[in-house]
Amino acid sequence: MLGYQTQSDRRSARNLLICVVLILFSLSPVIYAQDESSIATLRQIGTAFSTIADKTSPAVVGIKADKVYTQRSSDMPYWFFDDPFFNDDFFERFFGRPNPRQNPQQQQKQPRERKVVQPVQGSGFLISADGYILTNNHLVGDSENVRVQLSDDKEVKAKVIGSDPESDVALIKVDETNLPYLELADSDALQVGEWVIAIGSPFGLSHTVTAGIVSAKGRSDVGITTYEDFIQTDAAINPGNSGGPLLNLDGKAVGINTAIVSRSGGNMGIGLAIPINMAKSIYEQLMSEGKVVRGYLGISLQDLTPELAENFGLKQSEGAIVTSVVDDSPAAKADVKFEDVIVEFQGKPVTDSRDLMKRVALLTPGTKVELVVVRNEKRETIEVELGERPKPDEMRGTDEAPATVYDLGFEVQNLTSDMAERLGVEGTRGVVVVDVRRGSPADLSGIEAGLVITKVGKVDIANTKEFYSEIKKVKKGETVVLLVTDGQQRRFVTLEVPEPEED
Numbered sequence: 001m002l003g004y005q006t007q008s009d010r011r012s013a014r015n016l017l018i019c020v021v022l023i024l025f026s027l028s029p030v031i032y033a034q035d036e037s038s039i040a041t042l043r044q045i046g047t048a049f050s051t052i053a054d055k056t057s058p059a060v061v062g063i064k065a066d067k068v069y070t071q072r073s074s075d076m077p078y079w080f081f082d083d084p085f086f087n088d089d090f091f092e093r094f095f096g097r098p099n100p101r102q103n104p105q106q107q108q109k110q111p112r113e114r115k116v117v118q119p120v121q122g123s124g125f126l127i128s129a130d131g132y133i134l135t136n137n138h139l140v141g142d143s144e145n146v147r148v149q150l151s152d153d154k155e156v157k158a159k160v161i162g163s164d165p166e167s168d169v170a171l172i173k174v175d176e177t178n179l180p181y182l183e184l185a186d187s188d189a190l191q192v193g194e195w196v197i198a199i200g201s202p203f204g205l206s207h208t209v210t211a212g213i214v215s216a217k218g219r220s221d222v223g224i225t226t227y228e229d230f231i232q233t234d235a236a237i238n239p240g241n242s243g244g245p246l247l248n249l250d251g252k253a254v255g256i257n258t259a260i261v262s263r264s265g266g267n268m269g270i271g272l273a274i275p276i277n278m279a280k281s282i283y284e285q286l287m288s289e290g291k292v293v294r295g296y297l298g299i300s301l302q303d304l305t306p307e308l309a310e311n312f313g314l315k316q317s318e319g320a321i322v323t324s325v326v327d328d329s330p331a332a333k334a335d336v337k338f339e340d341v342i343v344e345f346q347g348k349p350v351t352d353s354r355d356l357m358k359r360v361a362l363l364t365p366g367t368k369v370e371l372v373v374v375r376n377e378k379r380e381t382i383e384v385e386l387g388e389r390p391k392p393d394e395m396r397g398t399d400e401a402p403a404t405v406y407d408l409g410f411e412v413q414n415l416t417s418d419m420a421e422r423l424g425v426e427g428t429r430g431v432v433v434v435d436v437r438r439g440s441p442a443d444l445s446g447i448e449a450g451l452v453i454t455k456v457g458k459v460d461i462a463n464t465k466e467f468y469s470e471i472k473k474v475k476k477g478e479t480v481v482l483l484v485t486d487g488q489q490r491r492f493v494t495l496e497v498p499e500p501e502e503d
Contacts, residue, residue: 056199061125061126063147063158065119065140068116122136126179129180129181131175134253134279138168141170148172156174156176166292167226169274182247192214192217197247198235212234222272229275229278233272243257257272259271293388295362300428337375345369369383404472409439410447412432413431415429423486431464441495477496478497
């Protein structure tokens, strides 16, 4: 047991204790002053947030709209109705039509379509006193009856001036004057770690204010839009915040809140906003032209990986590889070639294919640009005059699936770069199988979801439009040969288009 053995020891311990008490007592004003200073700092931050919210909230609006889309679906597969419970009387009584088992091919090739109206709500913010409002395309694009709720709870109808699905930016207008509006900041000057504030209507709760920091900049490859350069923030963003502003401490808009990354559907600390500098160039075109016109090279690209860089004799692993060149395109006219590695664009390094695609799209047709490419391990500079980028549907080659595809029993869609990477397929030429009907000719021939079709008969196909065009040429009772790949090996698949059943 530890103890003090002498009176001298006890005296020394007592004196030490007194000294400690005196020191703590002397320091207490300093500690107290530090606590007061910290609290004062917190009060100043809180006051700053309150000031920004009071100043900017009147310019933030709620948006309601009726989203209109066509739902296209085939009847349930006829094999589902083999059970005796689903007899002819069951279908006549409940649906007023025959059992689909009686004429399965008729059911397969006549999908039903119906117009669906779905109410949606979100946010937006005024950028002018005469009623122009920035918001998201996914709220008001292809929508009817767009309404805006102003800060005084007045609800007015809005007109969609224009929307851009590829960036998810939209511009709408209300017929009001002398409205409060937000100033737009320079989003390029935004720093990671900087305080930001989000205002919107999450779950319909208007003018909700949340705060956080900029977690990252330049987020791409998220798979939300074609052109991605998102600001990431941990300011709480939930459904309904879409279209609302992300603000800096000056109360100026630095972004349009657009999406969240979440496993629950609610906030998990990862919100994404479109940089306001990107939105500026888009809404200005929407205001003047009603549409967005983008620059176009006419090439397909693939990211340069360390493994590919070694194969091309490059020390760097940043850049974009040309995987195909569209005939008669600006790139083709400038002699850009397959397997060129683009390492610089307009004097600045190219990080990856998305980076280059985004930078080209922000320029207008007719702009002359310089590409630095590595070809046969030598750097070359190529000047290209940008063309006008075709509409997405024209470029991807979408088209209506012919009846032959339903007869064969599978569905396809265009092969994107993200899909190609996941499937281990080089390039984006071809179509990917997304669904196969059980018991169909495709199913019996071994066609399955995830296979990529690159050739119909002897014809190479690049997209759904070309695929459907070739499939339409195959008559009932004839056989078609498809070249498919699973990313590892290629093989031919033979399919016979079924003859119509006789009555």
